Amino acid sequence: MKVEVMKNILGANDKIAEENRRFFAEKKICVMNLMGSPGSGKTTLLEKTLSKISEKIKVAVIEGDLFTAKDAERIERHNVPVVQINTSGGCHLDAPMIQKALSSLDTDNLNLIIVENVGNLVCPAEFDVGENFKAVVLSITEGDDKPLKYPLIFKESEIVVLNKVDLIPFTNFNLDAAKEDLTTIHPGVKISEISCTKETGLDDFCDFILKKVNEVM
Amino acid sequence: MKVEVMKNILGANDKIAEENRRFFAEKKICVMNLMGSPGSGKTTLLEKTLSKISEKIKVAVIEGDLFTAKDAERIERHNVPVVQINTSGGCHLDAPMIQKALSSLDTDNLNLIIVENVGNLVCPAEFDVGENFKAVVLSITEGDDKPLKYPLIFKESEIVVLNKVDLIPFTNFNLDAAKEDLTTIHPGVKISEISCTKETGLDDFCDFILKKVNEVM
Numbered sequence: 069m070k071v072e073v074m075k076n077i078l079g080a081n082d083k084i085a086e087e088n089r090r091f092f093a094e095k096k097i098c099v100m101n102l103m104g105s106p107g108s109g110k111t112t113l114l115e116k117t118l119s120k121i122s123e124k125i126k127v128a129v130i131e132g133d134l135f136t137a138k139d140a141e142r143i144e145r146h147n148v149p150v151v152q153i154n155t156s157g158g159c160h161l162d163a164p165m166i167q168k169a170l171s172s173l174d175t176d177n178l179n180l181i182i183v184e185n186v187g188n189l190v191c192p193a194e195f196d197v198g199e200n201f202k203a204v205v206l207s208i209t210e211g212d213d214k215p216l217k218y219p220l221i222f223k224e225s226e227i228v229v230l231n232k233v234d235l236i237p238f239t240n241f242n243l244d245a246a247k248e249d250l251t252t253i254h255p256g257v258k259i260s261e262i263s264c265t266k267e268t269g270l271d272d273f274c275d276f277i278l279k280k281v282n283e284v285m
Numbered sequence: 286m287k288v289e290v291m292k293n294i295l296g297a298n299d300k301i302a303e304e305n306r307r308f309f310a311e312k313k314i315c316v317m318n319l320m321g322s323p324g325s326g327k328t329t330l331l332e333k334t335l336s337k338i339s340e341k342i343k344v345a346v347i348e349g350d351l352f353t354a355k356d357a358e359r360i361e362r363h364n365v366p367v368v369q370i371n372t373s374g375g376c377h378l379d380a381p382m383i384q385k386a387l388s389s390l391d392t393d394n395l396n397l398i399i400v401e402n403v404g405n406l407v408c409p410a411e412f413d414v415g416e417n418f419k420a421v422v423l424s425i426t427e428g429d430d431k432p433l434k435y436p437l438i439f440k441e442s443e444i445v446v447l448n449k450v451d452l453i454p455f456t457n458f459n460l461d462a463a464k465e466d467l468t469t470i471h472p473g474v475k476i477s478e479i480s481c482t483k484e485t486g487l488d489d490f491c492d493f494i495l496k497k498v499n500e501v502m
Contacts (some may be wrong), residue, residue, distance in 0.1 A: 105322045106406045106435060107427025134407065136433055157437060159376065159407035187434070188407050189323045190351065190376035209426035209449070210324025217353055217404070218323060220374060232426070238455060 081195055084163035088198025091170070092181075098284040099181045100277065101197055103221060104205035106187030109231040111139045112264045113205060113273070114184060118146045120274045125179040125281055130169050132161040132186045139184065149173055160191040163198055180281050189214070193221035201226040201280060208232045208239055212246040219253045227258040227276055234263040298412055301380035305415025308387070309398075315501040316398045317494065318414055320438060321422035323404030326448040328356045329481045330422060330490070331401060335363040337491045342396040342498055347386050349378040349403045356401065366390055377408040380415055397498050406431070410438035418443040418497060425449045425456055429463040436470045444475040444493055451480040 092099050104110050118127060128149040131140040140152035151169045153161060166183065173181070183199060185192040193202070204225040206214055209232055215222045222228060228250055236243065243261075250257055258276060262269035309316050321327050335344060345366040348357040357369035368386040370378060383400065390398070400416060402409040410419070421442040423431055426449055432439045439445060445467055453460065460478075467474055475493060479486035 105324065105404075105427075106431050107322065107424070133434055135436060138430055138434060157407075157411075159405070186407065187322075187431075188376075188405060190374075190403065190405050191408065194374075207324070207426060209424060209452070210322075213355055214323050217350055217355065219352060235426070235452070235455060238452060 078194070081163045084167055085196040085198040088163055088167055088170075091175075092198060092200070093284075095175050095178070096284055097175060097178050097181055098281045099183060099197075099199040100280070101183045101185060101192070101199035101202045102205065103185045103189075103192045103202060103225070104187065104229075105189045105207070105210055108187070108205040108207040108210065109264055110184050110187070110205050111142055113229060113231060113262065114182060115142060115146060116264050116267065116270050117182075117274055117277070118143070118148055120270060121180075121278065122146060122148055124278065126177055127180045127182065128173050128178050130161075130166060130181060130183045132165070132184060134158065134186060155186060159186055159188050160195050161185050161197055162195045166197045179285065180277070189218045189221055193224045200284060203227045203229065205229045205231050206246075208235050208241045212242045212249070215246060215249040215253055222250055222257070223254050225254070225257070227260060227273070229273060230259060230261045232263060232265075233261050233269070234266045295411070298380045301384055302413040302415040305380055305384055305387075308392075309415060309417070310501075312392050312395070313501055314392060314395050314398055315498040316400065316414075316416040317497070318400045318402060318409075318416035318419045319422065320402045320406075320409045320419060320442070321404065321446075322406045322424070322427055325404070325422040325424040325427065326481055327401050327404070327422050328359055330446060330448060330479065331399060332359060332363060333481050333484065333487050334399075334491055334494070335360070335365055337487060338397075338495065339363060339365055341495065343394055344397045344399065345390050345395050347378075347383060347398060347400045349382070349401060351375065351403060372403060376403055376405050377412050378402050378414055379412045383414045396502065397494070406435045406438055410441045417501060420444045420446065422446045422448050423463075425452050425458045429459045429466075432463060432466040432470055439467055439474070440471050442471070442474070444477060444490070446490060447476060447478045449480060449482075450478050450486070451483045
């Protein structure tokens with residue numbers, strides 16, 4: 069019975085996700101759905117990315133959080149339009165939430181919308197919001213066993229950011245093993261090794277995004 | 286409508302959770318529901334804890350994961366009975382899963398069952414499994430903003446383990462701010478500062494568990 073209920077919810081979500089997708093295609097807006105565990109570094113990655121790409125293209129951000137507008141406040145300082153969605157305890161963003169948030173954005177003047185999903189390595193991967201591509205951030209400090217333990221999110225994402233690589237020396241993270249597991253789960257997946265504090269690897273990530281934006285323009 | 290569905294699922298779960306709770310009380314078994322993000326260090330904490338308490342009391346472990354038996358294999362090496370639950374993508378453990386797992390344990394000879402929940406800072410907090418108390422592990426590397434962003438799990442947990450405190454010098458984690466937020470969300474909550482790699486703070490955590498076990502015996 070629980071499966072049946074799940075199917076109904078997902079069916080309703082997929083319908084709106086398709087509406088969103090058509091809307092984005094019409095407006096030639098590229099949409100990235102950025103996912104990852106709490107504290108994997110999504111917002112910091114976003115801040116660093118915005119400072120590199122916001123002069124080249126027109127970007128807006130949709131922030132998903134259970135409560136608080138802490139992340140949206142951080143993004144706002146970078147002078148890009150930002151909409152905060154509070155899920156009031158909900159563990160993921162869904163397509164209707166994104167559709168509703170769009171009314172607060174000037175979608176006639178946008179090349180890219182970055183959706184920062186709720187911090188969660190499980191549920192967000194199950195909900196299509198109509199995005200062009202999904203990205204997942206995995207922090208080194210989470211451990212190299214996570215791709216095999218949470219395969220769906222890595223299978224769904226076109227790019228995996230291995231974040232906080234500056235902390236590798238202080239952990240037992242095996243970079244080669246992690247990359248091998250990622251490639252087993254998702255052959256051909258793009259892997260980007262980044263340290264936001266040391267500002268390494270960011271250009272690689274930004275180039276990937278800009279290429280995706282160009283494909284839509 | 287989604288809310289209604291959620292209520293029905295939770296209602297069915299709570300009924301089985303009560304059955305589990307009665308069963309545990311009859312058998313005088315204390316049950317800890319251990320939660321936290323992927324990579325917060327739950328399994329390592331468990332390993333360190335088992336090596337300190339498994340000679341004093343009879344412990345079993347129920348391991349919850351989406352896929353793989355990686356964590357159960359790690360626990361098995363400590364010579365305690367362990368049952369692996371694979372949720373096949375499900376984002377939390379529920380009471381029926383625990384009830385089913387109990388049939389694989391010799392519950393006439395146990396003082397403590399530790400349930401290691403699926404790595405997720407959101408959903409597990411919403412599902413009572415019949416435990417005596419909940420505990421949550423927050424890794425320093427997740428950031429000091431997490432208690433305010435994910436309040437429910439910290440409100441529900443009697444003890445918060447601040448884990449990987451050895452990494453504080455390499456991060457911008459503000460320990461005082463985190464502790465203040467935790468106490469605001471959950472007045473009187475027990476906070477345990479632990480480094481599993483440096484083996485500091487573990488006795489404090491073990492004493493808390495043993496006290497809980499004694500209350501049930």
